[in-house]
Amino acid sequence: xxxxxxxxxxSTTKFTVAVDQINNNRALLPIVLxxxxxxxxxxLVIKNQDLNIPNPSLTKLNILKxxxxxxxxxxxxxxxKYNAKELLLSIEVYKELKKDKDIICxxxxxxxxxxxxxxxxx
Numbered sequence: 378x379x380x381x382x383x384x385x386x387x388s389t390t391k392f393t394v395a396v397d398q399i400n401n402n403r404a405l406l407p408i409v410l411x412x413x414x415x416x417x418x419x420x421l422v423i424k425n426q427d428l429n430i431p432n433p434s435l436t437k438l439n440i441l442k443x444x445x446x447x448x449x450x451x452x453x454x455x456x457x458k459y460n461a462k463e464l465l466l467s468i469e470v471y472k473e474l475k476k477d478k479d480i481i482c483x484x485x486x487x488x489x490x491x492x493x494x495x496x497x498x499x
Contacts, residue, residue, distance in 0.1 A: 388421055391451045394444050404443040410482055411438070414468045417452050418486040422464060433466070433486035440482045448472055450481060457485065464488040 398409040418433050444450055450470050458465035466486045471478040 387453065387455050388417075389451055389453045390417060391449055394446055394448045394450065396446065399446050403446045405445065405448070407440060410440070410444070410470065411435075411484075413452065414470065414482070414484050415486065417454055418466050418468060418488075421454055421466065422488055430488055430490065433488050435484060436465070436487045437485040438482070439484070442479065442481050444470075444472065444481050451478075461490065463490055 392413060394405050398405055400406055415433065415435075422433070423430050449472070451473055453469045453471070455467045455469075456464065457467045464487070466488070468484045468486065469480060470482040471480045473479075
């Protein structure tokens with residue numbers, strides 16, 4: 378059994394807004410955006426780990442702008458805090474423009490870590 382969590386410090390993935398993810402105004406549904414962010418957090422931390430780690434709790438959510446049909450969104454996650462008690466993961470969703478990024482949403486997810494299930498690599 379593994380007893381160390383291996384999480385990339387920074388991870389980026391992308392997705393395209395599809396027809397079944399929009400409302401009548403062709404804007405991305407907030408629940409779809411939330412589920413994408415939560416799934417990425419879970420995939421980074423829980424998937425491929427033989428550890429008893431509970432699902433994350435949302436500690437902060439800021440939806441700043443709408444995304445629309447066929448927008449290509451990038452999701453970037455970063456570890457904000459990592460110790461024996463908790464893991465705090467920051468997630469940012471944005472559209473990449475020529476030289477800038479247009480931030481759509483950001484959130485923080487907290488994982489309560491079981492002290493007995495995890496040992497930290499030195």
